[in-house]
Amino acid sequence: MTLPPSPPAGRPLTIWAVSDGRAGIEAQVVGLANALARQRPAQVVVKRIAWKSWFGRLPWWLVPFPHRLLTDKGDVAPPWPDIWVAAGRATLPLSIRMRRWSGRKTYVVQIQDPRMPTRLFDLVIPPRHDRLEGENVFPITGSPGRVNAERMAQDLARFRGELDALPRPRVAVIVGGKSKAHDLSPERAAAMARDIEVPVAQDGGSVMVSFTRRTPERAKAILEARLKTLPGVIWNGEGDNPYFAYLAAADYILVTEDSTNLATDAASTGKPVFVMKMDGDSLKLRLFHEDLERLGAARPFGGAFHSWTYEPLAETERAAAEVLRRYDAGKA
Template sequence: MATPATERPLIVWAVSDGRAGIEAQVTGLAGAVAARRKAKVVIKRVGWKGWIGRLPWWLNLLPKRFLSPESEVAPPWPDLWIAAGRATLPLSLRIKGWSGGQAYVVQVQDPRLPPSKFDLVIPPKHDRLAGDNVFPIIGSPGRVNADRLDGDLARFKDVLGPLPRPRVAVVIGGKSKAHDLSPIRAAAMAREIELPVTQESGSVMVTFTRRTPPQAQAILASRLRHLPGVIWDGTGDNPYFAYLAAADYILVTEDSTNLATDAASTGKPVFILKMDGESLKLRRFHEDLERLGAARPMGDSFHSWRYEPLAETDRAAAEVLTRYDAWKAARPAL
């Protein structure tokens, strides 16, 4: 439902601790809300003074006092509070009271708290969280949309346009609670990538995340450098979305929900690269993607197929606005 021209825009805060993967989820969802409703999105990166940030979040009993000055969590309060990450929980639990009940609170990911403490919780389906105010989605909210892909592809067309097809985007994650990328696994992964690219006379577009271990990154870059293509060294503009847009195939490591969700949002064949370690939750997520026809485990060759691009961020944004409108209509007039 569009906002009438006479109404002011919704004020939407996208709140995280600033880590790239977490911020991408809240800014992606907030952006999708703004695409459906006139809105002003404000990005908030919260931090904590001194040792407070090292404590379990539930021991942070006076969060206003211990916020870092640059956090800027202060009135005027937003209409929609969209937050993710453990660092935001002391604030998400209190913003309703601080705002006099004026803020609608959306928590992305599983907060590991009763969902009733928030207006709406949007967890990944593979976390298996349920409740009346829970709206599970496959993967995580993200920033992939046609406009972003087209815009970034145009910016990098001089670099990516001449690359031979098939163009293979290779997105490498790294160390997490469940996974790692050892030098031995990195070397094996390089061989897995090199073989089918060489067989098809294609090219690679390689990018790493901040979590990629330096030694693994060095091994992969060294062993893939002889192939036609580009390997982003982390300097200059980030070509990540341009790689997704230019790719015929997308390879992502198994450690990240965000990376696989972004890839599946393009409608292009996605291959999952094995890492060291194991995660039952991520295995369930990859199985969901396989059932949708979006992703398959990496093998020794490429093959094409078609599927409907994942659009969970848009679906979540529509749900947020539907529930927000119902919540606002049920509130007594001020």
């Protein structure tokens, strides 16, 4: 990947990473903003916007005066950033006005398909499986993420005392949960636990288990009860999050099929990624998993582990390079 040239020496860029604070959405804007800062001197500011009452649930065209409807938590005021990176429906009333508010000085990047005219933004970065096209559209496989070699190495060093003694192969088990399209029933959780237990025990390996906020409590309890019989660690949600350390220490990575973020993070490691079946179905996510399979990054989990190699997914860095290329072109 060829990085865009650096501009003449001067002040660092100011980049706002804007979302409503939900973990999966914030991970995307922060991931892209940090990738921009790795390629160009920049200050990244995380903004979590919140709307008064029920206004945040309205369609974007029914929020005519968004500044008046933000709570104090919003903190959206000048001086405006050089680059605005946003994601999620809650940010749309602000994103579509940012160019006007800033006198066209702020470059507006919207992650995901905004489901509105893309001409209202400088650049839209949707997942490829959304099949959105346009002159100012730059599709990527999956979603921007926070995984990079430096971050994984740093987190692995912090958790070495807990992970170094685990027998290999080490299997990272990253479990999502309930979404619009998927769920994780107790029955599915029990079957999932059995499918993991058998090959790990046969191979003499260990597990490193992490749940998300969306994991149903009953499913989580079943998986914890079954998998704690294996060598390994299960993060209980307290203290520092070992998520990146688990990815760094793993020989194999298991992710549930409900999340673009989890699979993208896993595929960014270059390690074999296995996708676990859940209750429900999603055409878009099936297309995404097919993309990962074509790239050689992921395969369906069939109750056994095997190794292969592929080029780690680097879509976040590629998207950041494109943002800076277009930003520079607009300033020329």
